[in-house]
Amino acid sequence: xxxxxxxxxxxxxxxxxxxxxxxxxxxxxxxxxxxxxxxxxxxxxxxxxxxxxxxxxxxxxxxxxxxxxxxxxxxxxxxxxxxxxxxxxxxxxxxxxxxxxxxxxxxxxxxxxxxxxxxxxxxxxxxxxxxxxxxxxxxxxxxxxxxxxxxxxxxxxxxxxxxxxxxxxxxxxxxxxxxxxxxxxxxxxxxxx
Ligand code: AMP
Numbered sequence: 001x002x003x004x005x006x007x008x009x010x011x012x013x014x015x016x017x018x019x020x021x022x023x024x025x026x027x028x029x030x031x032x033x034x035x036x037x038x039x040x041x042x043x044x045x046x047x048x049x050x051x052x053x054x055x056x057x058x059x060x061x062x063x064x065x066x067x068x069x070x071x072x073x074x075x076x077x078x079x080x081x082x083x084x085x086x087x088x089x090x091x092x093x094x095x096x097x098x099x100x101x102x103x104x105x106x107x108x109x110x111x112x113x114x115x116x117x118x119x120x121x122x123x124x125x126x127x128x129x130x131x132x133x134x135x136x137x138x139x140x141x142x143x144x145x146x147x148x149x150x151x152x153x154x155x156x157x158x159x160x161x162x163x164x165x166x167x168x169x170x171x172x173x174x175x176x177x178x179x180x181x182x183x184x185x186x187x188x189x190x191x192x193x
Protein backbone atom coordinates (compact mmCIF):
# COMPACT_ATOMS: atom_id res chain seq x y z
CA UNK A 1 0.00 0.00 0.00
CA UNK A 2 1.57 3.26 -1.15
CA UNK A 3 -0.76 6.18 -0.59
CA UNK A 4 -0.52 9.91 -0.95
CA UNK A 5 -3.11 11.92 0.99
CA UNK A 6 -4.05 15.23 -0.55
CA UNK A 7 -6.71 17.76 0.30
CA UNK A 8 -6.84 21.28 1.70
CA UNK A 9 -5.80 22.09 5.27
CA UNK A 10 -8.56 20.94 7.61
CA UNK A 11 -9.90 18.27 5.24
CA UNK A 12 -9.13 15.56 7.79
CA UNK A 13 -6.28 13.97 5.88
CA UNK A 14 -4.08 13.70 8.97
CA UNK A 15 -6.79 11.94 10.95
CA UNK A 16 -7.71 9.55 8.15
CA UNK A 17 -4.10 8.84 7.23
CA UNK A 18 -3.28 8.01 10.84
CA UNK A 19 -6.29 5.70 11.23
CA UNK A 20 -5.59 3.78 8.04
CA UNK A 21 -1.86 3.52 8.69
CA UNK A 22 -2.58 1.96 12.11
CA UNK A 23 -5.09 -0.40 10.55
CA UNK A 24 -2.76 -1.51 7.79
CA UNK A 25 0.37 -1.42 10.01
CA UNK A 26 2.33 0.84 7.71
CA UNK A 27 4.05 4.12 8.61
CA UNK A 28 2.10 7.37 8.56
CA UNK A 29 4.54 9.93 7.22
CA UNK A 30 3.37 13.50 7.77
CA UNK A 31 5.75 16.16 6.48
CA UNK A 32 3.94 18.73 8.66
CA UNK A 33 4.63 16.59 11.77
CA UNK A 34 8.28 16.13 10.79
CA UNK A 35 8.67 19.88 10.25
CA UNK A 36 6.93 20.76 13.54
CA UNK A 37 9.25 18.38 15.41
CA UNK A 38 12.25 20.11 13.79
CA UNK A 39 10.90 23.51 14.81
CA UNK A 40 10.44 22.38 18.43
CA UNK A 41 13.95 20.86 18.49
CA UNK A 42 15.35 24.03 16.88
CA UNK A 43 17.34 22.02 14.33
CA UNK A 44 18.86 23.95 11.39
CA UNK A 45 15.99 22.68 9.24
CA UNK A 46 13.43 23.76 11.84
CA UNK A 47 14.95 27.22 12.07
CA UNK A 48 14.73 27.60 8.29
CA UNK A 49 11.17 26.27 8.08
CA UNK A 50 9.53 28.11 10.95
CA UNK A 51 8.91 31.50 9.32
CA UNK A 52 7.27 29.87 6.29
CA UNK A 53 5.03 27.73 8.46
CA UNK A 54 4.02 30.60 10.73
CA UNK A 55 3.05 32.64 7.66
CA UNK A 56 1.03 29.79 6.14
CA UNK A 57 3.42 29.50 3.20
CA UNK A 58 5.00 26.36 1.83
CA UNK A 59 8.49 25.48 3.00
CA UNK A 60 10.90 25.49 0.00
CA UNK A 61 10.74 22.36 -2.15
CA UNK A 62 14.38 21.41 -1.67
CA UNK A 63 14.00 21.08 2.12
CA UNK A 64 10.97 18.83 1.66
CA UNK A 65 12.72 16.69 -0.89
CA UNK A 66 15.60 16.09 1.53
CA UNK A 67 13.19 15.20 4.36
CA UNK A 68 11.16 12.79 2.24
CA UNK A 69 14.17 11.15 0.66
CA UNK A 70 15.66 10.41 4.06
CA UNK A 71 12.37 9.12 5.46
CA UNK A 72 11.54 6.89 2.49
CA UNK A 73 14.92 5.23 2.75
CA UNK A 74 14.25 3.99 6.29
CA UNK A 75 13.57 0.27 6.47
CA UNK A 76 9.99 0.52 7.77
CA UNK A 77 8.97 2.24 4.52
CA UNK A 78 9.61 -0.97 2.57
CA UNK A 79 6.26 -2.43 3.56
CA UNK A 80 4.31 0.56 2.26
CA UNK A 81 3.38 3.96 3.65
CA UNK A 82 0.84 6.72 3.80
CA UNK A 83 2.28 10.12 2.94
CA UNK A 84 0.29 12.94 4.49
CA UNK A 85 0.97 16.44 3.15
CA UNK A 86 3.50 15.56 0.47
CA UNK A 87 3.75 16.21 -2.44
CA UNK A 88 2.25 19.68 -2.32
CA UNK A 89 3.69 21.18 -5.51
CA UNK A 90 4.16 19.88 -9.04
CA UNK A 91 7.95 20.05 -8.52
CA UNK A 92 7.65 17.85 -5.41
CA UNK A 93 5.50 15.36 -7.33
CA UNK A 94 8.05 15.16 -10.14
CA UNK A 95 10.86 14.66 -7.65
CA UNK A 96 8.83 11.98 -5.88
CA UNK A 97 8.39 10.04 -9.12
CA UNK A 98 12.15 9.82 -9.46
CA UNK A 99 12.61 8.91 -5.82
CA UNK A 100 10.05 6.11 -6.00
CA UNK A 101 11.99 4.49 -8.79
CA UNK A 102 15.20 4.68 -6.76
CA UNK A 103 13.79 3.32 -3.50
CA UNK A 104 11.75 0.60 -5.17
CA UNK A 105 14.73 -0.45 -7.22
CA UNK A 106 12.45 -0.38 -10.21
CA UNK A 107 15.11 0.80 -12.63
CA UNK A 108 13.62 2.38 -15.71
CA UNK A 109 10.16 2.65 -14.20
CA UNK A 110 8.68 6.03 -13.50
CA UNK A 111 6.24 7.09 -10.77
CA UNK A 112 3.38 6.78 -13.18
CA UNK A 113 4.05 3.06 -13.49
CA UNK A 114 4.31 2.57 -9.73
CA UNK A 115 1.42 1.27 -7.73
CA UNK A 116 0.70 4.46 -5.84
CA UNK A 117 -2.75 5.90 -5.21
CA UNK A 118 -3.38 9.57 -4.53
CA UNK A 119 -6.37 10.23 -2.28
CA UNK A 120 -8.11 13.58 -2.38
CA UNK A 121 -10.47 14.59 0.41
CA UNK A 122 -12.81 17.26 -0.84
CA UNK A 123 -14.30 19.72 1.68
CA UNK A 124 -15.86 23.18 1.02
CA UNK A 125 -13.94 26.25 2.22
CA UNK A 126 -16.48 27.40 4.84
CA UNK A 127 -16.32 23.99 6.54
CA UNK A 128 -12.50 24.03 6.42
CA UNK A 129 -12.25 27.43 8.09
CA UNK A 130 -14.63 26.38 10.89
CA UNK A 131 -12.71 23.16 11.46
CA UNK A 132 -9.30 24.87 11.48
CA UNK A 133 -10.39 27.61 13.86
CA UNK A 134 -11.57 25.00 16.36
CA UNK A 135 -8.31 23.01 16.10
CA UNK A 136 -6.12 25.65 17.75
CA UNK A 137 -2.72 24.76 16.31
CA UNK A 138 -0.10 27.52 16.31
CA UNK A 139 -0.62 28.21 12.59
CA UNK A 140 -4.42 28.07 12.89
CA UNK A 141 -5.22 31.79 13.22
CA UNK A 142 -7.64 33.32 10.72
CA UNK A 143 -5.06 35.17 8.60
CA UNK A 144 -2.78 32.14 8.27
CA UNK A 145 -5.72 29.89 7.52
CA UNK A 146 -6.77 32.14 4.65
CA UNK A 147 -3.22 32.15 3.34
CA UNK A 148 -2.91 28.33 3.58
CA UNK A 149 -6.14 27.86 1.66
CA UNK A 150 -4.92 30.23 -1.07
CA UNK A 151 -1.57 28.43 -1.26
CA UNK A 152 -3.42 25.13 -1.48
CA UNK A 153 -5.61 26.29 -4.38
CA UNK A 154 -2.67 27.77 -6.28
CA UNK A 155 0.09 25.24 -5.71
CA UNK A 156 -1.37 21.95 -4.53
CA UNK A 157 -4.77 21.63 -6.22
CA UNK A 158 -3.17 21.18 -9.68
CA UNK A 159 -1.86 17.84 -8.39
CA UNK A 160 -5.41 16.47 -8.43
CA UNK A 161 -5.39 16.65 -12.23
CA UNK A 162 -1.80 15.37 -12.33
CA UNK A 163 -2.82 12.13 -10.59
CA UNK A 164 -6.25 11.92 -12.24
CA UNK A 165 -4.62 11.96 -15.66
CA UNK A 166 -2.53 8.96 -14.57
CA UNK A 167 -5.59 7.16 -13.21
CA UNK A 168 -4.08 7.11 -9.73
CA UNK A 169 -6.63 9.44 -8.14
CA UNK A 170 -9.15 8.32 -5.53
CA UNK A 171 -11.54 11.20 -4.81
CA UNK A 172 -13.63 11.06 -1.65
CA UNK A 173 -16.14 13.51 -0.16
CA UNK A 174 -14.53 14.58 3.12
CA UNK A 175 -17.49 16.68 4.31
CA UNK A 176 -19.09 13.88 6.30
CA UNK A 177 -18.69 12.13 9.64
CA UNK A 178 -15.17 10.89 10.18
CA UNK A 179 -16.32 7.25 10.41
CA UNK A 180 -18.12 7.42 7.07
CA UNK A 181 -15.07 8.87 5.37
CA UNK A 182 -12.85 6.13 6.85
CA UNK A 183 -15.28 3.44 5.67
CA UNK A 184 -15.38 4.83 2.15
CA UNK A 185 -11.60 5.08 2.01
CA UNK A 186 -11.22 1.50 3.19
CA UNK A 187 -13.65 0.32 0.56
CA UNK A 188 -12.09 2.38 -2.22
CA UNK A 189 -8.54 1.34 -1.38
CA UNK A 190 -8.81 -2.26 -0.26
CA UNK A 191 -7.62 -4.79 -2.70
CA UNK A 192 -5.34 -2.55 -4.68
CA UNK A 193 -2.03 -2.52 -2.89
P1 AMP B 1 0.42 20.29 7.55
O1 AMP B 1 0.58 19.73 8.93
O2 AMP B 1 0.49 19.23 6.49
O3 AMP B 1 -0.79 21.17 7.41
O4 AMP B 1 1.70 21.23 7.29
C1 AMP B 1 1.94 22.37 8.09
C2 AMP B 1 2.87 23.33 7.37
O5 AMP B 1 4.13 22.66 7.10
C3 AMP B 1 2.39 23.81 6.02
O6 AMP B 1 1.54 24.94 6.13
C4 AMP B 1 3.72 24.15 5.33
O7 AMP B 1 4.23 25.38 5.80
C5 AMP B 1 4.65 23.05 5.84
N1 AMP B 1 4.64 21.86 4.95
C6 AMP B 1 4.21 20.59 5.24
N2 AMP B 1 4.35 19.78 4.19
C7 AMP B 1 4.88 20.54 3.19
C8 AMP B 1 5.25 20.29 1.84
N3 AMP B 1 5.09 19.08 1.27
N4 AMP B 1 5.77 21.31 1.12
C9 AMP B 1 5.96 22.53 1.66
N5 AMP B 1 5.62 22.85 2.91
C10 AMP B 1 5.09 21.86 3.68
